[in-house]
Amino acid sequence: MAIAQDFYASIYLSNMVALAKQDANRVIGENLKGTSFLLGTIENLKERRNF
Numbered sequence: 001m002a003i004a005q006d007f008y009a010s011i012y013l014s015n016m017v018a019l020a021k022q023d024a025n026r027v028i029g030e031n032l033k034g035t036s037f038l039l040g041t042i043e044n045l046k047e048r049r050n051f
Contacts, residue, residue, distance in 0.1 A: 031044070
């Protein structure tokens with residue numbers, strides 16, 4: 001029984017990590033759309049530091 005619980009817990013955690021990765025990739029894709037990575041990063045830094 002304990003082996004089955006470990007198996008299902010591992011599957012559950014793997015699925016949760018996959019969902020988090022998918023969401024992060026979506027956010028990154030939206031932030032980089034239409035700009036280069038460097039420009040997007042510089043703009044984000046400026047917004048955070050209120051330049």
